[in-house]
Amino acid sequence: MTSTTQDTSELRRRQAQFTEELHGDDIGSKSGLSAFLSKNKSAQKEAVAKYLRNWDGKTDKEAENRRLEDYNEGTHSYYNVVTDFYEYGWGTSFHFSRFYKGENFNASVARHEHYLAYKAGIQEGDLVLDVGCGVGGPASEIARFTGCNIVGLNNNDYQVAKANWNAKRSNLQNQLQFVKGDFMSMDFDDNTFDKVYAIEATCHAPKLEGVYGEIYRVLKPGGTFAVYEWVMSDNYDESNAEHRRIAYEIEVGDGIPKMYPAQVARDALKNVGFDVTLARDLAEEQDEVPWYYPLTGEWKYVQTIGDLATFFRTSFIGRKFTTFMVYLMELLGIAPQGSTKVTLALEEAAVGIVAGGRSKLFTPMMLFVARKPNDNKHV
């Protein structure tokens, strides 16, 4: 065993052990508030500290390098403490989507997933990799929609356990399998998958060539990779303090070591050998209802009565209410210590995302479709 393999298995062993300590061994049956309130309080305090240790407000090179080097533990800790909040606010798909007039929230989320599957050309019976699969909402939807088989890869043990539990509950365990792993160094053999997709996940990579290179390696020659990438737009100027503040708010509140511009992502795809067949920022489409509306607090955009509860939870007032309730519960010792810090960081993210969306400096739906050439060059 090489020392890197040894380090990796040691890190995995520690993360699995910590997951059990923090979340218990009954992962899946509880979600949202009930899961949040049943955490081991001292482990939660440690998880919050591990997540926030690198996000100390600094944006200089040294601070940035710390976050990039610690991407694995940083992101693992981040999702240990935010997953229950995500489920409470958003459901089992942790991503943004476009809205048609009159379209309800869940339909819009599902359509965004169907569209990616369509662009990736996923067919019935295909073996597909979902990179950074969350708790499996998109994989369930895409497996049902296309009839394909999906392996979901995720660095966070808690989410992997939840995703497998959700698959079983939906009777999709024959089509879906969720596994623990780091997308910067995957355990799969070369040329394994017919198609690969990623939804708002590869932005957690310290270097995009790292994750795209692994995707290229495990994809069969002639196979397609489709991704909704989180990027800063061409308008973003790193030396502009206001722009950097918005990018930092997104980084801190979303556990992202560094937000890169779209051109960096496009170049990275090409650098690892992909033919980029489509690069389109879907946030640039002239939608009447903006993709970021659930975070704005603008009631005029709410499309259906059924969405009122979701909108309240994710809106500005709803988030303030949640933060206050979490603060009270923490004060009374019901919620684990550090929980308020997490809701405040999520609040910072929401503010940065809306500011970035309105000013067109940020998009969570930069769609790239890329093909691995048949002659398998660059491997």
Ligand SMILES: C[S@@+](CC[C@H](N)C(=O)[O-])C[C@H]1O[C@@H](n2cnc3c(N)ncnc32)[C@H](O)[C@@H]1O
């Ligand atoms: C915003 S969530 C999106 C989840 C899912 N794609 C969805 O749309 O519901 C980002 C996901 O990327 C995963 N992730 C982050 N860094 C990772 C890494 N190094 N290796 C594997 N997964 C990672 C996180 O654990 C999380 O599940």
